Amino acid sequence: MNKKSIKNIDLADKRIVMRVDFNVPIENGKIMDDTRILAALPTIEYILKHNTSLVLMSHLGRPSGSGFEEKFSLKPVADHLSTLLRKTVIMAPDCIGTEVVSLVSKLNSGEIIMLENTRFHSEETGMVDTKSIPPALLREAQNDVKLKQEKMAQQLANLGGVFVNDAFGTAHRAHASTSIITKFIDTAVGGLLMEKELNFLGNAIESPDRPFVAIIGGAKISGKLDLLKSLIKKVDCLIIGGGMSYTFKKAKGKKIGKSIVENDLLGVALETIAAAEKFGKKILLPIDNVIADDFNENANVQTVSGDFPDDWEGVDIGKETIELFCEEISKAKTILWNGPMGCFEMKPFSNGTTAVCKAVANSDAVSIIGGGDSVSAVKQAGLSEKMTHVSTGGGASLEFLEGKELPGVVALNDN
Ligand code: AMP
Numbered sequence: 001m002n003k004k005s006i007k008n009i010d011l012a013d014k015r016i017v018m019r020v021d022f023n024v025p026i027e028n029g030k031i032m033d034d035t036r037i038l039a040a041l042p043t044i045e046y047i048l049k050h051n052t053s054l055v056l057m058s059h060l061g062r063p064s065g066s067g068f069e070e071k072f073s074l075k076p077v078a079d080h081l082s083t084l085l086r087k088t089v090i091m092a093p094d095c096i097g098t099e100v101v102s103l104v105s106k107l108n109s110g111e112i113i114m115l116e117n118t119r120f121h122s123e124e125t126g127m128v129d130t131k132s133i134p135p136a137l138l139r140e141a142q143n144d145v146k147l148k149q150e151k152m153a154q155q156l157a158n159l160g161g162v163f164v165n166d167a168f169g170t171a172h173r174a175h176a177s178t179s180i181i182t183k184f185i186d187t188a189v190g191g192l193l194m195e196k197e198l199n200f201l202g203n204a205i206e207s208p209d210r211p212f213v214a215i216i217g218g219a220k221i222s223g224k225l226d227l228l229k230s231l232i233k234k235v236d237c238l239i240i241g242g243g244m245s246y247t248f249k250k251a252k253g254k255k256i257g258k259s260i261v262e263n264d265l266l267g268v269a270l271e272t273i274a275a276a277e278k279f280g281k282k283i284l285l286p287i288d289n290v291i292a293d294d295f296n297e298n299a300n301v302q303t304v305s306g307d308f309p310d311d312w313e314g315v316d317i318g319k320e321t322i323e324l325f326c327e328e329i330s331k332a333k334t335i336l337w338n339g340p341m342g343c344f345e346m347k348p349f350s351n352g353t354t355a356v357c358k359a360v361a362n363s364d365a366v367s368i369i370g371g372g373d374s375v376s377a378v379k380q381a382g383l384s385e386k387m388t389h390v391s392t393g394g395g396a397s398l399e400f401l402e403g404k405e406l407p408g409v410v411a412l413n414d415n
Pocket of ligand 1: 218219242260315338340343344345
């Protein structure tokens with residue numbers, strides 16, 4: 001990446017303030033998936049080895065922003081991190097305020113403190129509730145929130161001498177702890193996870209080994225419109241599956257029964273197909289589908305290759321499509337996968353997603369899994385280890401691949 005990382009600066013004897021993405025699922029105080037914590041360990045260990053003390057900050061969930069809420073506390077995360085590192089992780093009662101300043105000032109080299117959820121303060125996100133404010137007062141309210149956000153960012157910056165951002169998963173947000181903080185601290189660099197994410201995703205987009213095959217699925221085109229537009233110019237082959245493929249099918253004049261569809265995007269679907277032709281790119285759509293007469297696991301199913309009957313809906317790709325897609329995947333040198341091929345959360349409709357997952361895992365290509373639901377599918381199949389890179393950031397990886405600038409990255413020092 002063209003931004004500085006912790007490897008480019010002298011950390012010794014400094015106190016480091018690091019933004020991590022510890023937004024992990026917690027049920028009844030128990031962490032259900034610690035992937036994001038494990039992903040930050042190399043950076044944490046690297047920093048602590050350099051005679052430093054470390055202040056960690058993160059958000060967790062979506063609290064109201066008006067103070068402490070037990071169910072959004074990062075205490076279980078601090079405890080878990082403590083176990084993983086085999087050392088005490090001090091838990092702060094808040095992320096700003098006099099008590100936090102006092103605790104942080106007492107930190108010795110090698111010690112680590114976890115600040116409480118940054119989103120306990122509404123200033124973190126700097127969001128204005130536009131519905132509750134009369135339009136005439138909106139600008140004033142927005143300026144006021146901006147000032148408060150800067151004040152919070154400054155308080156966070158004052159906790160250390162170096163800012164490290166390792167929270168790729170929140171890098172697409174311009175929040176107090178992710179990007180605004182850099183206005184108040186001279187040294188702002190990426191962590192090892194940030195560096196890894198940007199290198200893998202950046203290389204895939206800028207200089208992929210070819211053939212470069214992108215597999216895009218998921219419920220809707222609308223959420224991935226910019227991604228499709230950006231990828232069509234860069235890939236050699238675009239594979240489209242999942243709910244979004246029915247909009248393409250309908251656009252091509254086929255009947256799709258009561259499948260999920262975005263009627264306002266039929267034109268966009270045709271434009272995408274035309275763009276593929278214009279740029280000389282291959283575009284693969286399902287040639288057969290598993291359809292169901294109801295949206296539940298016990299529904300009747302059949303596989304069809306032409307029009308769908310009126311009361312049936314597409315829930316997965318069919319066997320011939322699986323063969324077609326897997327054949328293309330086996331020839332790829334770089335694979336990017338974002339979005340499931342069907343309603344994979346329901347076992348009878350998960351075959352297409354699982355088959356694609358296995359084909360990607362068995363290929364020799366650089367394989368990058370960049371998105372929430374594909375990551376879940378890979379984990380569900382137990383194949384994470386066989387992928388080259390499983391991104392920790394759903395929304396952030398999507399925006400990065402769309403070619404958008406991520407505020408949490410832009411704000412870091414240039415290399
Ligand atoms: P996304 O967040 O856009 O990647 O969409 C992921 C979701 O798309 C998953 O929850 C899938 O169950 C859903 N999905 C995939 N295929 C279909 C389909 N044929 N009908 C309805 N939902 C689908």
